[in-house]
Amino acid sequence: MINTSAWSQEKYIHAIHFAARAHKGQFFEGTDLPYLLHLSMVSSEVIAALSVEHVNSPDLAVQCALLHDTIENAGITFDNIMDEFGEEVANGVLALTKDKTLSKCHYLSAVR
Numbered sequence: 001m002i003n004t005s006a007w008s009q010e011k012y013i014h015a016i017h018f019a020a021r022a023h024k025g026q027f028f029e030g031t032d033l034p035y036l037l038h039l040s041m042v043s044s045e046v047i048a049a050l051s052v053e054h055v056n057s058p059d060l061a062v063q064c065a066l067l068h069d070t071i072e073n074a075g076i077t078f079d080n081i082m083d084e085f086g087e088e089v090a091n092g093v094l095a096l097t098k099d100k101t102l103s104k105c106h107y108l109s110a111v112r
Contacts, residue, residue: 007050007058012043015066018084022074035073039066057088064092071097 019039026035043065050058063085070076071093082090 007047007062011059012062012066015063015085016040016043019066019070019074022070022076026073035069039069042066042068060088060092063089064096067093068096 016036016039020036023035023039027033028035028038043062046061046065050061055061067081067085067089070081071078078090078094081093
């Protein structure tokens, strides 16, 4: 069954523009491709999942997918995201931000 709950194109555009500015000059690891490609691929996976899975807030899922590396890799703060997108999105991005004090194994088990 296809989920009919939609995500907002306007919120997608707002988040991808913010992410593009934040990651300007960064490249996808090991390539000469803009980092924005990674964010686009992650958000496309989320959008594909939204077509078959019900979630309470599709916009939150899409925005967090696009912004998930802004705190970790782009010098953006939690407060910057909260001011621009609200507390729910900022908390979502923070939850996806890697804690560099944890080993990769501990981090991945915490995310699951």
